[in-house]
Amino acid sequence: MNVFNVNYFFELGWIVLQILIVVVPLLIGVAYLTLAERRVIGFMQLRKGPNVVGPFGLLQPFADALKLLSKETILPAGADKVTFVIAPMLTFVLALVAWAVIPFGDTLVIADINVGILYLFAISSLGVYGVIMAGWASNSKYAFLGALRSAAQMVSYEVSMGLVIINVLLCVGSLNLSDIIEAQKSMWFALPLFPMFVIFFISTLAETNRAPFDLPEGESELVAGYFVEYSSMSFALFFLGEYANMILMSAMTTILFLGGWLPPLDIYPLNIVPGPIWFISKICLVLFVFLWMRATTPRYRYDQLMRLGWKVFLPFSLVWVVLTAGFLICFDMLPVNGGLS
Amino acid sequence: MIETIFFYLFASVTCLAGLMVISSRNPVHSVLFLILSFFNAAGLFILLGAEFLAMLLVVVYVGAVAVLFLFVVMMLDINFAELRDGFQRYMPLGLGVGGLLLTEILFVFFNRENMPERLDLTTGVSNTRALGRVLYTDYIYLFQIAGLILLVAMIGAITLTLRKRENVRKQSIKKQNERKREDTIEVVSVPTGVGIRKP
Numbered sequence: 001m002n003v004f005n006v007n008y009f010f011e012l013g014w015i016v017l018q019i020l021i022v023v024v025p026l027l028i029g030v031a032y033l034t035l036a037e038r039r040v041i042g043f044m045q046l047r048k049g050p051n052v053v054g055p056f057g058l059l060q061p062f063a064d065a066l067k068l069l070s071k072e073t074i075l076p077a078g079a080d081k082v083t084f085v086i087a088p089m090l091t092f093v094l095a096l097v098a099w100a101v102i103p104f105g106d107t108l109v110i111a112d113i114n115v116g117i118l119y120l121f122a123i124s125s126l127g128v129y130g131v132i133m134a135g136w137a138s139n140s141k142y143a144f145l146g147a148l149r150s151a152a153q154m155v156s157y158e159v160s161m162g163l164v165i166i167n168v169l170l171c172v173g174s175l176n177l178s179d180i181i182e183a184q185k186s187m188w189f190a191l192p193l194f195p196m197f198v199i200f201f202i203s204t205l206a207e208t209n210r211a212p213f214d215l216p217e218g219e220s221e222l223v224a225g226y227f228v229e230y231s232s233m234s235f236a237l238f239f240l241g242e243y244a245n246m247i248l249m250s251a252m253t254t255i256l257f258l259g260g261w262l263p264p265l266d267i268y269p270l271n272i273v274p275g276p277i278w279f280i281s282k283i284c285l286v287l288f289v290f291l292w293m294r295a296t297t298p299r300y301r302y303d304q305l306m307r308l309g310w311k312v313f314l315p316f317s318l319v320w321v322v323l324t325a326g327f328l329i330c331f332d333m334l335p336v337n338g339g340l341s
Numbered sequence: 342m343i344e345t346i347f348f349y350l351f352a353s354v355t356c357l358a359g360l361m362v363i364s365s366r367n368p369v370h371s372v373l374f375l376i377l378s379f380f381n382a383a384g385l386f387i388l389l390g391a392e393f394l395a396m397l398l399v400v401v402y403v404g405a406v407a408v409l410f411l412f413v414v415m416m417l418d419i420n421f422a423e424l425r426d427g428f429q430r431y432m433p434l435g436l437g438v439g440g441l442l443l444t445e446i447l448f449v450f451f452n453r454e455n456m457p458e459r460l461d462l463t464t465g466v467s468n469t470r471a472l473g474r475v476l477y478t479d480y481i482y483l484f485q486i487a488g489l490i491l492l493v494a495m496i497g498a499i500t501l502t503l504r505k506r507e508n509v510r511k512q513s514i515k516k517q518n519e520r521k522r523e524d525t526i527e528v529v530s531v532p533t534g535v536g537i538r539k540p
């Protein structure tokens with residue numbers, strides 16, 4: 001029972017260190033994603049974007065953070081205090097804990113669990129609670145309507161996302177994220193499962209409440225959606241959570257379809273570049289498409305959004321599951337690792 | 342040691358949250374506590390080595406079913422005083438159901454030697470595979486029947502709530518996509534002082 005010895009603390013310290021190694025760059029990434037978004041959209045609209053604070057505006061995110069920190073935190077009188085305070089924390093924590101299973105390289109992962117993809121799916125499905133709790137606890141019409149929209153949207157698109165994931169899993173035969181990446185050694189799943197790749201990407205847009213599916217915060221009708229009543233740091237937590245979720249969803253797309261930390265081709269100059277660099281550059285590519293979408297597409301109408309999710313994506317991905325399964329069985333290509341005795 | 346600490350943590354939070362579900366005054370809080378309790382139950386599953394079940398519990402119950410609960414409870418206009426009046430009335434029913442469940446659990450507990458063999462989750466086979474092997478072979482009929490029951494329940498819910506509404510504008514996507522520029526827009530040059538005359 002000699003648990004509280006030096007080794008134990010050493011191990012605990014190592015885990016904490018690993019977590020910090022992932023979380024700190026992630027938060028810096030989130031800060032610069034906000035800057036990148038404003039700059040990219042600026043250039044797409046023939047503006048310059050924020051370029052004054054620091055060289056190329058590189059210190060802008062920190063200026064924004066300082067501004068948010070120095071503001072007053074407001075607790076609305078009619079709000080359900082405890083829920084109101086917990087909601088942003090929940091959103092932020094959920095956006096961070098998912099990173100525990102993301103493999104950055106061959107063995108570079110904090111927790112290499114067997115059911116990695118299910119864990120990611122579970123955590124992303126919990127994200128909706130932050131939104132609902134915030135909307136309900138604010139005790140305000142706009143916030144409540146925004147939360148209802150957002151929750152309905154996230155639940156709807158999760159269904160088709162689940163089916164797309166099943167497609168990938170059929171080709172892999174394992175729920176482990178590293179196995180999913182290893183299975184793409186010969187070919188990225190984006191090629192054989194191209195329609196699923198597109199559906200998954202669009203679903204992630206809806207899941208993160210990004211344009212063209214940013215109805216929950218439709219400025220013209222709902223002011224800002226579920227976080228109208230939040231200010232200062234509690235608002236910042238929602239903001240950080242949303243952007244961390246964007247990065248997470250890009251990471252998921254990369255893992256499922258773009259070969260994670262694998263180089264595009266296993267040839268000399270490409271395969272000496274370390275895995276994490278490939279992984280991060282692929283994430284950046286997907287994130288750029290996120291921003292690009294925002295700059296170029298108009299917002300969906302609510303009924304169109306629901307129709308797209310339930311009447312187009314859901315049946316289509318379901319049919320594709322049957323097709324993939326049929327194809328794999330027909331050509332005897334079902335992956336059977338571990339030996340089915 | 343660590344596992345014991347986590348077991349007591351998860352178990353006590355599950356029980357406390359369960360208690361709060363029935364004792365908190367605000368129904369929305371009840372649902373939130375229910376979610377907390379589900380979540381900790383998933384933690385208990387993980388300690389048992391049933392990681393697949395734990396994740397499914399979170400995805401299905403917490404991620405989908407409880408969201409619908411929360412939706413319904415938030416949308417209902419609940420009279421709190423009325424809610425408390427019902428307490429006396431529903432007490433016997435609640436106690437009855439609770440007693441039944443308790444008997445079942447005690448039955449399992451005292452007959453644990455005679456129970457069917459527990460799946461061995463500690464060996465090399467991952468527990469997703471182990472579950473799949475029994476679920477789709479030995480229990481395939483039960484599995485299919487469960488699916489059918491859910492389907493019937495779904496159809497029932499849809500027939501109960503579906504109604505044809507009049508005076509609702511609906512967009513036909515097909516019609517919309519088939520519309521051409523020529524069908525709707527006509528370019529005319531308007532002579533000054535004359536205006537457009539309908540032919």
